Amino acid sequence: MNSRFIWRRKALKFSTLALCASTLLSAVSLVRAQSPAPIRIALIESLSGPFANTGEAVSRNLLWAVERVNARGGIPLPGGARMLQLDRYDSKGQNEEALSALRAAMDNGARVVMQGNSSATAAALVDAIDKNNERDPSKRVLFLNYSAVDPVLTNERCSFWHFRFDAHADMRVAALMDVVKDDQDVKRVYLIGQDYSFGQAVLRESRRQLGLQRPDVQIVGDELHPMGRVKDFAPYAVKIKSSGAQAVITGNWGNDLTLLVKAAREVGYEGKFYTFYGNALGAPAAIGDAGVGRVLAVADWLPNVPTPESATFYRAFRQRFPNPTDDYVHMRMQLMIEALAKAVEQAGSVEAMPVAQKLEQANVSLAGRSGRMRASDHQFQQSLVVGMMDRLGAPGVPFDVEGSGYGFRVVKNIDAARAELPTTCKMQRPER
Structure with missing residues (x-):
């Protein structure tokens, strides 16, 4: 076999492999282009400073809850299932930083904002979100609160766009x-x-x-x-x-x-x-x-709640986060993500208004614990x-x-x- 023939056969083989690789990359790109964009959730918390440990603990809880929703295929919606994506923003324990993070999150396409480790910050976010949602209905966002428990947030300062999943003070x-x-x-x-x-x-x-x-x-x-x-x-x-x-x-x-x-x-x-x-x-x-x-x-729940469902739930968290110092799991944060996923699916949309209308009727259960959202003030009852x-x-x-x-x-x-x-x-x- 002469050298010219061998060279041509090698060139043909290389060309075929290159074509296959190109076709595969094109197919992957097409799938990505056709996949619906994820639903972006913005976590705004102290991730540095004296209360950084509380922000990181919340982040683990929400990450675990988001992973559970995504593991079952995301949220079924017209046009295809949507995954949840948790984006972290550091408020540094300051209201102005939290408001700056809110603006960045909305610019980045966040549909939902979550915060809780300061009632003063929560009040500032409620005011800013109320103004934004009234001024620009095309960029409305929802505020889901898991720990800011000043009673005024679901009393005299209640807001249609704010939902509290913790029992207030x-x-x-x-x-x-x-x-x-x-x-x-x-x-x-x-x-x-x-x-x-x-x-x-x-x-x-x-x-x-x-x-x-x-x-x-x-x-x-x-x-x-x-x-x-x-x-x-x-x-x-x-x-x-x-x-x-x-x-x-x-x-x-x-x-x-x-x-x-x-x-x-x-x-x-x-x-x-x-x-x-x-x-x-x-x-x-x-x-x-x-x-x-x-x-x-x-x-709202403790690891030693004496039921088999509770024990199984807690062991699953410890398996996901085996470091003993990462032990900070809250049932309400898990129920909050489940309520959000259910509301989005029932609304058939990620738009704030229809999701809020479903969320204020939320009734969810997990690991033997349950709760419902009270529509009159958006205070979760559990x-x-x-x-x-x-x-x-x-x-x-x-x-x-x-x-x-x-x-x-x-x-x-x-x-x-x-x-x-x-x-x-x-x-x-x-x-x-």
Whole structure:
């Protein structure tokens, strides 16, 4: 066989391979071009600064929920199923940064905005989204809130475009008071919170409900501190111990809670902590054995809710995020994504108006837990639980928190009907 023939055969083979590769690339490009664009969800949270751990924890929750929707093929819609895409924006704990992130997210095509780790930021976002949606109906977005629990957001400042999936502060205080009213060892309490709208709301409602349910209890301390700026809580802990309080009631979260309970342990305070968020983000490890039988937390769900469905759900999260310090899973965030997916599918559209109309009728269930959106104020209604800190392996504590060796056993269940509170919202619905 002469060399010219061999060269021609090799050239033909190379040409054929190149043609096949080109055809394959063209086919892939065509499929991509024909695939519907994903539905963009903008997460606006503190991803740096003193509360970065809370933002990252939320991000993991939402990522897991989005992955679950996408794993089943996305959301069926006319023209093809649409996947969800979670885009992260760092608010750096500042309202102006959050508003800048909102503008960037809308410019990037976000249809849904999610935020929660600050009621002050949530209020700023509600105002901005209301104005945007009225000014430019073609670029309307929805705001789904998973943690900003200032009651005004679904009362006098309620918005058609805002949906809250967490129980608001008054609902959480009422759940804690269900335990306080039966705790006859508590005669003196100390109220402490972060000095912004949410912290103020917690203390205000705690005073009101103590007066109604435990008028015999004396409030021996009532103060607010700067949010995210206190590095040493020892002076506060000393005052709490000196007051003779048998219990502290606080809505503190993030490092403001962790540092507070750690300081209380270090000064030898032996009273109870009635908390909103004492079950996560370093608090159990910080307080250690001193918290056993003394630290309580209210939540929409806890890993030790005693049902097989709950245990399976929690184990699935731990399999997805095996690092013990990543242990911060919230059922409400999972239900929120499920409600969004269901509303988009029922609306047959990603446009804000039809999705909002379906979302305000949402009724969703997952892992034995369920909830419904109340259309009158867009406040999600769900059962709540109160847990008591205990050692891993104690009765009712098959799971611990963040590998700390401590978990929370359920001591009180509050069903959705009992947790529900009236609203003062006068919802203004757009005409179109």
